[in-house]
Amino acid sequence: MSVVPPGGTIGILGGGQLGRMLAMAAARLGLKCAIYAPEKDAPAFQVCDSHVVAPYGDHEALVAFARGVDVVTYEFENVPGDAASVLSGLKSVRPSPRALSVIQDRFQEKSFARERGIATTPFALIDSDASLLAALKSVGTPSVLKTARLGYDGKGQKMVRANDQLAPAWDELNRVPCILEGFVDFTRELSVMAARGQNGQVACFDLVENRHENHILRTTLAPAKASQRVKADAARIATDLLEAFDYVGVMAVEMFETRDGRLLVNEIAPRVHNSGHWTIDGCVVSQFEQHIRAVAGWPLGDPSRHSDAVMTNLLGVEIDAWRAAAAEPNTALHHYGKGEARPGRKMGHVTRLYPLGLRPDG
Amino acid sequence: MSVVPPGGTIGILGGGQLGRMLAMAAARLGLKCAIYAPEKDAPAFQVCDSHVVAPYGDHEALVAFARGVDVVTYEFENVPGDAASVLSGLKSVRPSPRALSVIQDRFQEKSFARERGIATTPFALIDSDASLLAALKSVGTPSVLKTARLGYDGKGQKMVRANDQLAPAWDELNRVPCILEGFVDFTRELSVMAARGQNGQVACFDLVENRHENHILRTTLAPAKASQRVKADAARIATDLLEAFDYVGVMAVEMFETRDGRLLVNEIAPRVHNSGHWTIDGCVVSQFEQHIRAVAGWPLGDPSRHSDAVMTNLLGVEIDAWRAAAAEPNTALHHYGKGEARPGRKMGHVTRLYPLGLRPDG
Numbered sequence: 179m180s181v182v183p184p185g186g187t188i189g190i191l192g193g194g195q196l197g198r199m200l201a202m203a204a205a206r207l208g209l210k211c212a213i214y215a216p217e218k219d220a221p222a223f224q225v226c227d228s229h230v231v232a233p234y235g236d237h238e239a240l241v242a243f244a245r246g247v248d249v250v251t252y253e254f255e256n257v258p259g260d261a262a263s264v265l266s267g268l269k270s271v272r273p274s275p276r277a278l279s280v281i282q283d284r285f286q287e288k289s290f291a292r293e294r295g296i297a298t299t300p301f302a303l304i305d306s307d308a309s310l311l312a313a314l315k316s317v318g319t320p321s322v323l324k325t326a327r328l329g330y331d332g333k334g335q336k337m338v339r340a341n342d343q344l345a346p347a348w349d350e351l352n353r354v355p356c357i358l359e360g361f362v363d364f365t366r367e368l369s370v371m372a373a374r375g376q377n378g379q380v381a382c383f384d385l386v387e388n389r390h391e392n393h394i395l396r397t398t399l400a401p402a403k404a405s406q407r408v409k410a411d412a413a414r415i416a417t418d419l420l421e422a423f424d425y426v427g428v429m430a431v432e433m434f435e436t437r438d439g440r441l442l443v444n445e446i447a448p449r450v451h452n453s454g455h456w457t458i459d460g461c462v463v464s465q466f467e468q469h470i471r472a473v474a475g476w477p478l479g480d481p482s483r484h485s486d487a488v489m490t491n492l493l494g495v496e497i498d499a500w501r502a503a504a505a506e507p508n509t510a511l512h513h514y515g516k517g518e519a520r521p522g523r524k525m526g527h528v529t530r531l532y533p534l535g536l537r538p539d540g
Numbered sequence: 541m542s543v544v545p546p547g548g549t550i551g552i553l554g555g556g557q558l559g560r561m562l563a564m565a566a567a568r569l570g571l572k573c574a575i576y577a578p579e580k581d582a583p584a585f586q587v588c589d590s591h592v593v594a595p596y597g598d599h600e601a602l603v604a605f606a607r608g609v610d611v612v613t614y615e616f617e618n619v620p621g622d623a624a625s626v627l628s629g630l631k632s633v634r635p636s637p638r639a640l641s642v643i644q645d646r647f648q649e650k651s652f653a654r655e656r657g658i659a660t661t662p663f664a665l666i667d668s669d670a671s672l673l674a675a676l677k678s679v680g681t682p683s684v685l686k687t688a689r690l691g692y693d694g695k696g697q698k699m700v701r702a703n704d705q706l707a708p709a710w711d712e713l714n715r716v717p718c719i720l721e722g723f724v725d726f727t728r729e730l731s732v733m734a735a736r737g738q739n740g741q742v743a744c745f746d747l748v749e750n751r752h753e754n755h756i757l758r759t760t761l762a763p764a765k766a767s768q769r770v771k772a773d774a775a776r777i778a779t780d781l782l783e784a785f786d787y788v789g790v791m792a793v794e795m796f797e798t799r800d801g802r803l804l805v806n807e808i809a810p811r812v813h814n815s816g817h818w819t820i821d822g823c824v825v826s827q828f829e830q831h832i833r834a835v836a837g838w839p840l841g842d843p844s845r846h847s848d849a850v851m852t853n854l855l856g857v858e859i860d861a862w863r864a865a866a867a868e869p870n871t872a873l874h875h876y877g878k879g880e881a882r883p884g885r886k887m888g889h890v891t892r893l894y895p896l897g898l899r900p901d902g
Contacts, residue, residue, distance in 0.1 A: 207875050497546075531824050
């Protein structure tokens with residue numbers, strides 16, 4: 179255990195809205211934050227004690243940053259492996275670079291889960307002509323071809339509707355290692371935000387339901403209306419993953435629920451997550467504070483919710499309606515302090531609260 | 541109406557825990573904060589976009605500060621009148637310097653309330669031998685002699701147990717203008733945090749009960765257990781005061797409840813207040829956000845509480861128990877990021893949440 183007491187400094191890689199909300203949560207606990215980001219006007223800079231503007235490949239800047247903080251964490255999963263090793267040579271990096279490295283690779287991520295008996299969507303690796311043929315047999319089509327590694331500028335996904343489209347699709351992705359994911363006949367996407375402390379303590383926030391539009395999260399309903407069995411399964415899956423990774427911090431586990439009530443892990447995010455934003459207003463300790471507590475070696479907070487909640491993202495110019503949103507009853511408005519409202523950009527969110535058990539279906 | 545939209549900057553005089561929590565609330569709304577404080581390590585500096593270290597008498601620094609912000613507010617009532625006028629010549633100062641100036645003087649404050657038909661504790665001005673004799677007649681003893689103006693380094697109060705102690709007590713206070721306040725046989729102290737927007741909209745948080753130890757607030761119980769009539773009276777008093785001052789921002793009104801259920805105004809604070817800290821965790825919009833909304837010309841937030849709450853201050857070395865406090869269920873820990881834990885210094889607080897109607901008597 180290494181504890182960062184009040185007055186200590188949390189170093190955060192990434193200065194977007196997640197870094198910003200992490201910094202605000204740390205401040206509640208009397209912890210300072212230093213933010214490292216390449217953009218000179220990152221939103222998190224407005225609320226932190228100090229910041230560094232430098233690319234993630236700048237080893238000198240990383241070393242100086244690490245020297246000024248007590249522990250390092252991050253707001254995004256595609257932290258370059260090089261940066262993670264430079265930093266972990268100097269200070270604890272939490273969650274660990276090992277978890278990060280597994281989760282950065284879609285094939286390793288899903289294999290990790292499968293090897294531990296956790297059901298996932300069907301998948302296969304494609305890194306050769308032979309494995310391409312094998313993937314066609316095991317996963318088939320229709321399916322989605324995705325580059326295994328993250329960080330390809332948000333590109334790197336191809337729909338594959340018929341068997342003869344797979345080879346051309348892989349060519350278009352420059353034959354980099356890919357994963358073929360089978361379609362699942364799911365009824366909805368659920369997710370759970372779970373935390374693990376340095377002492378192994380695990381705390382799961384309530385299971386939630388997520389609704390997307392154009393592949394972007396639109397709304398999170400908290401809690402998900404689900405049977406006790408499904409809720410327990412989700413918490414069990416998240417706990418198993420946390421323990422298998424010897425994880426410290428908050429992890430998001432996105433799952434599909436099938437028509438027959440099974441949960442298939444779709445994606446793991448080694449960080450706080452958009453589908454956990456409702457916890458700021460619906461719980462006494464938010465996902466952001468929970469993550470800070472974990473990485474700082476504090477006891478985890480109570481994850482129980484005091485209110486039901488519906489979180490809705492404000493994308494692009496939707497943020498211009500901030501005034502109307504601010505006037506709504508029982509509603510918390512969160513504005514991320516970003517400049518340009520580009521289409522689809524996450525500019526803020528609103529969380530509407532309801533007494534326990536009284537959340538509308540949305 | 542002059543509105544500060546997201547991206548704008550709120551200037552805050554004072555960098556203690558109130559300024560810090562105001563800055564964090566502003567950040568939620570996408571507003572930046574600039575903090576002005578004389579201490580070079582003010583706790584609010586850790587969470588704001590920019591800060592100035594200068595004495596409140598430094599006109600040049602005040603002018604530069606005002607030029608960099610869109611509106612000015614403050615975390616403490618003894619802002620020097622000079623500073624308020626320099627700033628209000630350049631930018632809106634909210635709440636207004638007029639309200640500030642009345643409330644800075646205990647005699648003017650209580651007279652202001654009395655003239656509007658609001659009951660106060662008995663009081664009389666002492667600024668001459670003649671008025672001293674008159675005060676003895678109208679208020680009598682036992683009573684408390686207080687300097688009328690704030691800001692005398694926290695000193696300036698004398699118990700007066702018998703009539704012949706009054707003149708010597710006034711001598712000890714250097715015969716500055718004072719107010720003699722009669723003892724009231726009250727059962728408890730209540731307070732209400734109320735806000736008024738630029739459009740005249742008023743929103744009151746629930747009435748709370750405050751318990752003190754050694755003249756320092758120890759615990760706030762939210763809501764106060766009180767009759768509907770007492771609750772309505774308190775909201776009426778706060779609303780009347782807000783309107784009489786043409787006030788913009790959050791105001792705290794402390795009242796004594798007498799044995800026969802009357803409310804007597806004891807003190808008004810033209811700012812966010814320790815007895816409103818519970819709103820951070822008990823309401824969807826806190827007193828801090830409410831204040832920022834008002835001074836920025838935004839709609840006020842919904843002041844209804846989603847949970848009952850008990851707020852307890854952590855004074856001096858009590859903050860050393862932060863780890864135990866962090867581990868308690870249903871509890872929010874707030875650490876102000878201050879350095880030295882001097883005796884009696886407000887270092888943080890905890891808020892324990894309970895479902896509506898289930899708050900223990902504490």
